Amino acid sequence: MTSKRGTLDLLSERAIEALIRLCGISAILFVFGIFFFVFREGAPFLRHLDLGEFLFSKSWIPTSQTVPKYGVGALIVGSLSVTAVAMAIAVPFGLGAAVFISEFCGRKTKETLKIVIELLAAIPSVVWGFVGLSVMSPLLINTFHTPIGVNMLNGALLLALMSVPIMVSIGEDALKAVPDSFREAAIALGATRWQMVYRVLLPASKNGLLAAVLLGVGRAIGETMAVLMATGHSVRIPTSIFDPVRTLTATIAAELGETSKGSDHYQVLFLIGVLLFTITFIVNLTADLVVKGIRKQ
Amino acid sequence: MSTASLAKPQPQEGSPTMAGPPHGITTRDLCLWYAKFQALKNITVRIRHGIITSLIGPSGCGKTTFLRCLNRVNERYGYVTTQGEIQIHGKNIYDADVSLIELRKQVGMVFQRPNPLPISIYENVVFGLRIHNEKKASRSELDAAVEKSLTEVGLWNDLKDRLQARATSLQLEQQQKLCIARLLPLKPDLILMDEPCSSLDVEGTRAIEELMRELRGRYTIVIVTHNMAQARRASDECIFMLLGELVEHSRTEDLFLSPKDSKTADYIEGRYG
Ligand SMILES: Nc1ncnc2c1ncn2[C@@H]1O[C@H](COP(=O)(O)OP(=O)(O)OP(=O)(O)O)[C@@H](O)[C@H]1O
Ligand SMILES: [Mg+2]
Numbered sequence: 001m002t003s004k005r006g007t008l009d010l011l012s013e014r015a016i017e018a019l020i021r022l023c024g025i026s027a028i029l030f031v032f033g034i035f036f037f038v039f040r041e042g043a044p045f046l047r048h049l050d051l052g053e054f055l056f057s058k059s060w061i062p063t064s065q066t067v068p069k070y071g072v073g074a075l076i077v078g079s080l081s082v083t084a085v086a087m088a089i090a091v092p093f094g095l096g097a098a099v100f101i102s103e104f105c106g107r108k109t110k111e112t113l114k115i116v117i118e119l120l121a122a123i124p125s126v127v128w129g130f131v132g133l134s135v136m137s138p139l140l141i142n143t144f145h146t147p148i149g150v151n152m153l154n155g156a157l158l159l160a161l162m163s164v165p166i167m168v169s170i171g172e173d174a175l176k177a178v179p180d181s182f183r184e185a186a187i188a189l190g191a192t193r194w195q196m197v198y199r200v201l202l203p204a205s206k207n208g209l210l211a212a213v214l215l216g217v218g219r220a221i222g223e224t225m226a227v228l229m230a231t232g233h234s235v236r237i238p239t240s241i242f243d244p245v246r247t248l249t250a251t252i253a254a255e256l257g258e259t260s261k262g263s264d265h266y267q268v269l270f271l272i273g274v275l276l277f278t279i280t281f282i283v284n285l286t287a288d289l290v291v292k293g294i295r296k297q
Numbered sequence: 298m299s300t301a302s303l304a305k306p307q308p309q310e311g312s313p314t315m316a317g318p319p320h321g322i323t324t325r326d327l328c329l330w331y332a333k334f335q336a337l338k339n340i341t342v343r344i345r346h347g348i349i350t351s352l353i354g355p356s357g358c359g360k361t362t363f364l365r366c367l368n369r370v371n372e373r374y375g376y377v378t379t380q381g382e383i384q385i386h387g388k389n390i391y392d393a394d395v396s397l398i399e400l401r402k403q404v405g406m407v408f409q410r411p412n413p414l415p416i417s418i419y420e421n422v423v424f425g426l427r428i429h430n431e432k433k434a435s436r437s438e439l440d441a442a443v444e445k446s447l448t449e450v451g452l453w454n455d456l457k458d459r460l461q462a463r464a465t466s467l468q469l470e471q472q473q474k475l476c477i478a479r480l481l482p483l484k485p486d487l488i489l490m491d492e493p494c495s496s497l498d499v500e501g502t503r504a505i506e507e508l509m510r511e512l513r514g515r516y517t518i519v520i521v522t523h524n525m526a527q528a529r530r531a532s533d534e535c536i537f538m539l540l541g542e543l544v545e546h547s548r549t550e551d552l553f554l555s556p557k558d559s560k561t562a563d564y565i566e567g568r569y570g
Contacts, residue, residue, distance in 0.1 A: 106375065181412035186424075188370055188408075189479070190401035195428045204415045 031289055035277060044050045054271070062255065062265040070268045072275070074235050078245035081238055082227060083220045086159035091213055092158070094167030098212070101168065102175040114169075121165035125225040128158045132230030147240040148152055148232060153241045155231035159223055163216035163231030170215055174208020175201055207290050214287035222280050224249035246278050277289075321346035321487055321517030322367060327381035329371065330363055336362045338541040339381070346386075346405045346486070349509060351520040351532035351549065353525060355564065359541045360521040361409075364489045367519070368404040369397060369422075386486065402429060405480030407490040411472035413464035413479075418456055421464045421475055422446050425483040446478040450508055470501030474508065488512065490520040494527065506531045525565060529553055 049070075057071025103111050136157055137149025144153075178201055199278040202209070224247075232244020233254065252269050259266040322344040329337040336359045336521075344350050352360045358529055366383060369390065383390050390400055402425070413421050420427075422443045425555040426434050434442075442461065447453040452474050456462075473493055478487060494502040509518060509531055522528050528535055528549065535549040537558075545552060545561045554563040 138431055179412075181408060182414055184370060184373075184408065185412045185476075188368060188375065189403055189428065189483070190398045191424075191428045192398065197427065199397040199424070200416075202415055212378045241385060272393075 008144065014016050034128055035274075038270055038273045038277065042267050042274055045264060045267035045271060049268075049271070054268075055124065058235075058237055060251070062268065063258075070264070072248065072251075073271060074160045074237050075246055075248045075272070076275075077237050078231070078235075079221060079247040079249070082155045082231060082245060082247055083217060084161060085152060085156035085241055086163065087213070087217060089156060090160035090163050090167060090216055094164045094212065094216060095171050095209055096172030097168045098175060098209075099201075100174045102252030103193065103197055103201065117165045117168050120161065123162075125162065125223060126229075128162060128226040132158045132226060136230065140242075143209075144242065148242075148244060151242050151244045152231060152238055153159045154249075155227045155245070156232065156241070158226045158230055159220040160240075162223060163219040164270040166219055167212045167216040170212035171209050174205040174212060177208060178204045207293050211290040214283055214290065218280050218283040218287065220277065221283065222249065224253050228253050248272050254274075320344060321386060322519070323384040323387075324366075325382040325384075327363075327366065327383060328379070329359075329366060330378045331362075331374070331499070332376040335452040336541050337366070340543050342536065342543055342546055344517060344519060344536075345420065346517045347514050348533040349513055349520060349531060350534045350536060352519060352521045352536050352538065353523075353528050353564070354538035354544075356523075358538045360538055361491050363538070364406070364491050364519060364521055367487065368401050368406055370401075370406070375388055384569055398429070402483045403485055404487045404489060405477075405483065405485035407473070407476050407480070407488065407493045409492040410496055411440075411469055411476050413465065413467070413472050413475050415465050417461045418464045418467070418475060419443055419460040422479050422482065424479055429483065442482040446481040447475075449481055449511070450474040450478040452478060470497050473497060473501070473505060476503075477512075485516065487519070488518045490518065492521050492523060495523065502527070525553075537564060539564070 053071055055071075055076070056073045057069065058074040058077075059069040059071045060074060061069040062066075097113070097117070102109050105113070115187050132154050133150065136154045139149070140146060140151070140154055141149040182200050182204060183196060186200045191199065227247050228250035231247065231250065233250060234244040235246050236243065238245045252272055255265070256269050259269065320343045322342070324340050324342050327337055327340040328335065340363060352363065354360055362371065366379060367390075368383070371377050371379070379391070385400075385404065390394070390456065398441060414424060416424075419439075421441045423434070426439060426442060427469050442532075444453060452471060455471070456467075467475065469474065473496075476490070477493075506527065509520065512518060513533075520528075520532065522531075532549045535552040536543060536549065537545045537552065537556075537560075539560055545556060545558045547557070552561065553565055556565060
């Protein structure tokens with residue numbers, strides 16, 4: 001039975017299997033590799049870093065010749081506030097669109113909308129940055145009569161637009177996963193479509209919708225280019241949505257090129273990277289666990 | 298919310314063929330197409346109020362389709378076309394002034410697989426009241442409705458201490474009874490059951506049949522079944538369908554003992570599935 005042909009087949013089978021396994025494992029390798037690298041670049045500074053001051057101080061003066069200050073408090077607030085405003089806009093739109101696509105529109109509209117939303121997801125973030133600078137900014141100045149158009153609201157609007165697609169597609173999946181028998185039950189009892197949605201579908205798919213929102217949050221927190229261009233990039237604790245702010249991501253992107261490798265400033269920027277990594281990791285992990293929770297039900 | 302509600306049952310005079318109770322459902326030349334495929338062909342039938350009518354026939358002959366016409370849930374699918382007339386208590390349900398919401402309130406449906414909603418037992422029973430009442434029903438009204446409905450289907454004693462449990466965690470038989478119970482607060486006239494026992498064991502089947510006998514008299518009950526023994530046990534009249542057509546409709550005993558049509562005879566002798 002073990003002809004030459006057979007052994008050859010067996011060998012190539014093995015090789016292919018090993019290759020596929022490598023591809024699978026590589027994702028894990030990359031994630032750990034990146035984390036390790038980022039951490040290694042920033043780690044030496046941990047020794048003379050007051051963690052409390054780092055996280056909560058709002059003075060970020062890394063280029064001072066005399067006493068540079070490395071407090072990222074304002075940057076954290078900047079990131080979180082832009083994301084929060086973005087979510088306040090994106091969640092109703094994203095989930096609303098998901099409900100519309102999955103329950104209210106015909107097949108043709110559905111297909112069209114899905115394609116358009118995918119296109120929205122494919123727009124590069126620099127292009128969004130342009131939109132922020134050249135469209136949104138004058139628009140905000142004209143409608144709200146604010147002195148500057150590049151501010152928190154501008155960035156948040158862009159982030160909202162950027163995170164809506166993922167919310168729509170995950171949210172729609174969550175709604176699609178609700179068994180049709182629930183819909184039939186509600187309809188046969190005389191429920192209108194909207195009653196069916198909010199009394200049956202939303203409760204039944206709440207975990208999936210939550211996961212959709214969290215993935216949107218992850219997308220928004222990690223976004224860099226658009227917020228760098230559109231939020232005004234000024235370090236401060238914002239008091240209104242029209243204040244310019246600066247985010248963690250934008251800080252890294254803007255400053256890393258200016259620092260010399262191995263300097264304190266350089267290392268602190270990498271620590272910010274670790275911080276960001278941790279935040280997005282937690283958000284995504286939560287989303288994953290929530291999604292897993294649904295599957296188990 | 299709703300405009301025209303359907304007429305309540307009233308005796309209809311002059312039914313030439315059958316004496317006795319009035320007709321709950323009358324269809325004339327009912328045809329239905331799923332896109333190009335004709336699933337119902339000229340169904341003309343009178344189903345009497347207050348008795349149990351069973352619907353039998355081989356798989357795919359259109360039993361479910363017929364049942365789903367009676368509360369118009371078939372129209373969920375955009376590609377369905379219906380022709381002909383269905384009267385429920387003398388009112389054509391395809392008339393423009395018929396409100397679907399009122400129709401479905403009046404015509405309750407029980408599905409093949411028990412499908413309680415993924416909310417609490419309590420909320421399942423009051424679901425209908427919550428969606429249909431313009432003004433909010435008071436807590437005590439709801440409580441009363443829950444007790445009454447669950448008592449009627451024989452679940453109250455078992456479940457009264459855990460009304461807040463998730464309905465989907467119940468045993469299948471209890472789930473199916475709950476699905477019947479949640480129709481009752483809406484005071485339907487018709488109860489349509491599509492193979493309500495097909496996912497239940499012998500005990501569960503017996504319990505549901507028992508319950509149908511309890512409900513008999515107050516409702517027009519139409520039950521689709523694959524199980525001929527069940528049709529014989531549980532129904533007063535029986536309709537035999539084949540390939541989308543109505544072949545025979547008569548008293549259950551007559552249909553089984555002396556079928557008029559040879560196709561009926563073949564079916565009840567088990568010559569096709
Ligand atoms: N939603 C649908 N879309 C297209 N065709 C359908 C649909 N539902 C049913 N049909 C077709 O219509 C015919 C009648 O189906 P129906 O479900 O009414 O049969 P049934 O008598 O209830 O069968 P069963 O005993 O298997 O439940 C079948 O040929 C079926 O393939
Ligand atoms: Mg069927």
